[in-house]
Amino acid sequence: MALSGIQIYKFLPKTNCKECGFPTCLAFAMKLAQQAVELTVCPYVSEEAQGALAAAARPPIRLITIGGDGHKIEVGNETVLFRHEKTFFHQPGLVIRVKDTDSLDDVSKLVAAAAGYSVERVGMNLKIDGFAIQNASGDAASFAKCVDAVKSKADLPLVLMSNDPSAMKAALEKVGSQKPLIYAATKDNARQMAELATQYKCPLAVYEPSGLGELASVVEQITQAGVEDIVLDPGARAFAESLNTLTQIRRLAVRQKFEPLGYPVITFPGEGATSLEEETLLAGQQVAKYAGVVVLDHFAPATVYPLLTLRLNIYTDPQKPIQMTAGIYPISDPKAGSPLMVTTNFSLTYFSIAGEVEASGWPGWLLVCDTEGLSVLTSWAAGKFDAEKIAKTVKQFNVESNLNHHKLIIPGGVAVLRGELEEELPDWQIMVGPREAVGIGGYLKTMWQN
Secondary structure, eight states: OOOOHHHHHTTSOOOOOOTTSSSSHHHHHHHHHTTOSOGGGOTTOOHHHHHHHHHHHSOSSOOEEEEETTEEEEEOOOOOSSGGGSOOOSOOEEEEEEETTSOHHHHHHHHHHHHHOOEEETTEEEOOOEEEEEOTTOOHHHHHHHHHHHHHHOOSOEEEEOSOHHHHHHHHHHHGGGOOEEEEEOTTTHHHHHHHHHHHTOOEEEEOTTOHHHHHHHHHHHHHTTOOOEEEEOOOOSHHHHHHHHHHHHHHHHTSOOGGGOSOBEEOGGGGOSSHHHHHHHHHHHHHTTOSEEEESOOOHHHHHHHHHHHHHHTSOTTSOOBOOSEEEEESSOOTTSOEEEEESBHHHHHHHHHHHHHHTOOEEEEEEOOTTOOHHHHHHTTSSSHHHHHHHHHHTTGGGGOSSOEEEEOGGGGGGHHHHHHHSTTSEEEEOOSSGGGHHHHHHHHOOO
16 A cells, blocks of 8 residues: 555654755655655665565666666656656666677677767757677677677677576676676576576566566566566567557556566567668657667667657656756857847757857857746746846846847747837847747848947
């Protein structure tokens, strides 16, 4: 039976030591009640409290960490079926698969290219999270050499793929300290793989395509062997099968609290697709519903970038838009006579305008108002981007110290603010800019004179 935060608080030490990462024991108890954190985060909880709170405090989907030392993939700890109910916490890891039947030179080139890929979006660097290495040859020595080749080119989390415990052990001797995901335990090798996971303290994937009941049975066998960190592979590969199975697992874990399936899921979209395009579409479906690790068979910036962007959008807290810090930002080394534009602190708005100003060839100053992460029209409608707010921001950041003029360009979508802003800033000339960011270059060429 679920306990409230106050009921959980009664079992905690009440020292407010902050070692759990929360300011008070009560705040920690509230997170436990929401199943957004694990009880083990508290270093001083008593054995009695652990026994009383174990069931109530366990998140419906266990948090699993792959890798370490600053390079890690954290998946799980999710508490809802739909993002709008609350939020999703840990975005799925996107990893690229290589095989030990490929030449080491080809493997090294692919890993170097994928590991070096980075694209900036709304102020964030989006990257591939790691690599999956498959023992396609069936040879332990070839597997170990391939693992070495990947390790030498990228310090990123790994998924080691082999059904042969001896080959897996050879690979773990190379990278076991990096806590890779061991893939996979089956009903035929469960005992040996569980022993390796325990010995090297690594998470273990469980593969069972016969059905969720059979998968749960193998998971229970693994947990009885002492392995706690588990990732599920139900064997679902095609579009409809994957959607149905992953949704069912999520429902059983979140709504029914069915612990044997309360773990993240690993998917292989390339195995359910007939082309690169289909693999990308299926991977997108699995990012949305409800993969924890997505193993891609191909690396191409044209297909990886949409997946990284989709993942960012889905795993952004809907109640906390990505936002910039309020202030004045120089673009392309502006001078005192360069134009001054004002906008909101919604990141997508900022980077759209900044990109267009930079592309126009006009250096400029961009004044960002704190609108709690709302876009121009939304914040204006909400009363968070008005003449008073803009004037206050101009004064707060002493904008005049950067300029030899008193001209301010406001977005065309809020042209109605011009009169009010002239009253708030009587010494300034208020100019109405274009409605869309793409029009900034033409507008400055035509209208700006200093």
